[in-house]
Amino acid sequence: xxxxxxxxxxxxxxxTPELIAWRRRxxxxxxxxxxxxxxxxxxxxxxxxxxxxxxxxxxxxxGVIGTLSAGSGAHIALRADMDALPILEGxxxxxxxxxxxxxxxxxxxxHTAILLGATRLLAMEAEAGNLSxxxxxxxxxxxxxxxxxxxxxxxxxxxxxxLDGVEAVLALHMNPExxxxxxxxxxxxxxxxxxxFQGHLYGTGGxxxxxxxxxxxxxxxxxxLQSIYGIVPRRVSPLEPAVISIxxxxxxxxxxxxxxxxxxxxxxxxxxxxVREQLISELERSFSLATTLGGSYRLQVERGEPVLNNxxxxxxxxxxxxxxxxxxxxxxxxxxxxxxxxxSHMTERVPGAMFFLGCSxxxxxxxxxxxxxxxxxxxxxxxxxxxxxxTAKRFLNVSAAEGKAK
Numbered sequence: 001x002x003x004x005x006x007x008x009x010x011x012x013x014x015x016t017p018e019l020i021a022w023r024r025r026x027x028x029x030x031x032x033x034x035x036x037x038x039x040x041x042x043x044x045x046x047x048x049x050x051x052x053x054x055x056x057x058x059x060x061x062x063g064v065i066g067t068l069s070a071g072s073g074a075h076i077a078l079r080a081d082m083d084a085l086p087i088l089e090g091x092x093x094x095x096x097x098x099x100x101x102x103x104x105x106x107x108x109x110x111h112t113a114i115l116l117g118a119t120r121l122l123a124m125e126a127e128a129g130n131l132s133x134x135x136x137x138x139x140x141x142x143x144x145x146x147x148x149x150x151x152x153x154x155x156x157x158x159x160x161x162x163l164d165g166v167e168a169v170l171a172l173h174m175n176p177e178x179x180x181x182x183x184x185x186x187x188x189x190x191x192x193x194x195x196x197f198q199g200h201l202y203g204t205g206g207x208x209x210x211x212x213x214x215x216x217x218x219x220x221x222x223x224x225l226q227s228i229y230g231i232v233p234r235r236v237s238p239l240e241p242a243v244i245s246i247x248x249x250x251x252x253x254x255x256x257x258x259x260x261x262x263x264x265x266x267x268x269x270x271x272x273x274x275v276r277e278q279l280i281s282e283l284e285r286s287f288s289l290a291t292t293l294g295g296s297y298r299l300q301v302e303r304g305e306p307v308l309n310n311x312x313x314x315x316x317x318x319x320x321x322x323x324x325x326x327x328x329x330x331x332x333x334x335x336x337x338x339x340x341x342x343x344s345h346m347t348e349r350v351p352g353a354m355f356f357l358g359c360s361x362x363x364x365x366x367x368x369x370x371x372x373x374x375x376x377x378x379x380x381x382x383x384x385x386x387x388x389x390x391t392a393k394r395f396l397n398v399s400a401a402e403g404k405a406k
Contacts (some may be wrong), residue, residue, distance in 0.1 A: 002340035008121060008393070009325045012386035013213045015117050019381040022046070023113035024095035024125035030084030030102045030109070033142035033153070036062040039082045039112065043139045046116050050123045053137075060156030061147075066119055066137035070126040073133025076392050077162070077169040077350075078401060079343060081108045081143035081153065091374035103253050105374040107174030107359070110381060112139060117385030118392070125393055133396035138162055138169075143342050153307070154342040158349065168395055169352035171343050172384050173336075177369050178358030180377040183322050183387075184332045185315050185355050191308035192241065192269035193276050194340035197283060201290050205260030215294045217262040218251055223293070224264075227286035235282045235318035241271040242279060243338050269338045271307050306337075308344040314391075326383060339369075344369065359374045 022042070031039050047055045047066040056065040056287045062082075082374060089096050089103040097103045114136055125131045142153030151159075155219040163169070175184055201221055206214035225246070232242045246266035267282065270276045280301055290297040322329050336356055343354055360378035367374050 008125075008279065008390045009386045011121055011124060012117060012382040012389070015120060015385065016156060016382045019113050019117050022116055022380050023109050023378065023381060026112055027104045028095045028098050030097050030104045031082075032086060032102055033083040033145035034061055034147060036082045040064050040139070040141070043082070043116065047119060047137070050119050052123050052126055053119060059162060060141065060153055060160045062141040062164070063157045063160070064139040065162060066139075068119070068122055068126055068135045068137070070131040070133060070396075074396050075134040075136065075165050075167050075393050077136040077138055077166045077346075078115055078118055078388050078392055079138040079140055079171040079346065080111035081140045082112050083108060083142050083144050083153070083350040085144055085370060087370070087372055089395070091375055093375065103372065103374075105371060106144070106369050107374070107376060108143065110174055110359070110376055111172065111385070114381055114384035114388065115139065117381065118388040119242045121389035122387060122392060124269055124395050125389070131393060131396060133399065134165075135392050135396070136162070136166060146304070150302070152342040155343040158345060160258040163349055164345060166350050168313065169346045169350050170318070170388060170391060171352070172370070172378070172388065173341070173354055173356040174359045174376055175356035176360045176369060176374065176376065178332065179354070179362070180358055180379045180383075181326070181328065181361050182332060182358030183331045183355055184280050184334065184336065184358075185310075185319060186333060186335050187310055187312040187315050189271040189307050189335070190310045190354070191341045191344065192243070192271060192338045193273070193307040193344075194304040195268040195276070195280065196302045196304060197266055197268060198300045198302075199264040199287050201262040201264070201287070202296045202298070203260055203294075206258045208256035208258055214258060216258050217290075217295055218259065220290045220293050220295045221251075221262050221264075223250070223289050224286055227289055228283065231279065231282045231286065236275060236278060240275045241335070241338065242275050243267070243269040244279060244283065248393060266288065268301070269340065271335070273307065274306075296404060299346045304344045305340045306344045306348055306402065308341050308354060309347050311347070311351040314351055315355070317391050318353060318355050321387055321394065325386055325390060355387075
């Protein structure tokens with residue numbers, strides 16, 4: 001480990017009290033998607049206090065952008081999400097949510113604190129003359145939810161110019177399935193694309209005593225469901241990551257009335273774009289069974305986030321930084337699962353990568369993402385800040401060196 005690398009890690013460790021204080025304050029006062037007003041104020045205030053960083057607020061709604069310019073050179077962005085989830089917290093810690101029914105159950109409080117730490121570290125590097133280029137710090141609202149316009153926070157910030165001039169983008173995510181000291185990386189397709197479907201099966205309805213006089217859509221539902229659940233893996237290769245899950249079925253008003261309509265809603269997830277299109281096509285075929293049974297149907301698919309595509313070169317940089325700064329850390333390889341991340345909109349536009357950072361607490365409690373008992377080992381905060389800052393620094397300085405060589 002060089003002295004330069006050691007300084008970043010040591011300074012990150014020295015920031016630990018502030019990192020914990022930021023994270024716990026945000027955790028104590030969580031805000032839902034598009035409502036991150038107080039969180040954004042905290043972020044903007046801390047950025048204002050950081051030497052050399054210009055601040056832009058209300059980006060894409062409640063988003064905040066900090067910009068650190070250290071002369072001419074390349075331009076990299078670091079991103080953190082700020083929103084919480086509509087979950088009633090079950091933890092009894094002194095920093096538990098004070099907003100009933102709202103909780104940071106996905107680690108966005110930690111992401112925000114870590115990125116604030118990275119701003120401090122990189123500002124110190126710039127002041128010392130160790131940085132060449134520009135870093136944009138993206139504090140994003142609404143990763144968890146689309147607005148009425150169908151856009152999440154990433155797309156809103158992009159439309160508001162957040163990636164203008166940016167050549168690469170990095171992010172991290174908490175991983176409660178791995179302990180502190182573990183990092184998960186994956187090249188290429190890494191988190192799923194997500195689409196939502198709403199389907200309607202139509203019949204005539206009728207009296208429950210005389211089903212033969214009409215068309216019963218609940219009867220039609222049975223083969224349609226069987227067909228949907230057979231798409232994966234009977235129509236799509238079992239070697240391809242793909243999921244169709246049904247979350248809602250609604251029909252009827254009384255025990256003796258055959259309904260005229262059945263409503264079905266679910267989610268479609270996949271990695272490969274061609275598989276995404278195949279799933280939608282096969283879903284249409286499944287619903288079309290209604291017509292062969294005397295009914296009709298309507299199917300609407302709402303496109304969501306694309307697949308997260310991690311750039312292998314950016315992952316190599318992250319891997320090298322982890323090995324240099326934290327040689328005892330374990331680096332794992334593999335996809336992150338069938339969850340979705342709107343950071344994927346950013347990696348569609350510029351080369352980028354997200355890594356998962358182990359954060360599990362060794363207390364015997366299941367603290368999975370999106371559960372009332374999610375919590376984390378706060379030692380990961382300093383590590384995350386150091387990895388983000390050092391990776392960004394190397395990207396800029398390598399680009400500057402390559403420019404001089406030309």
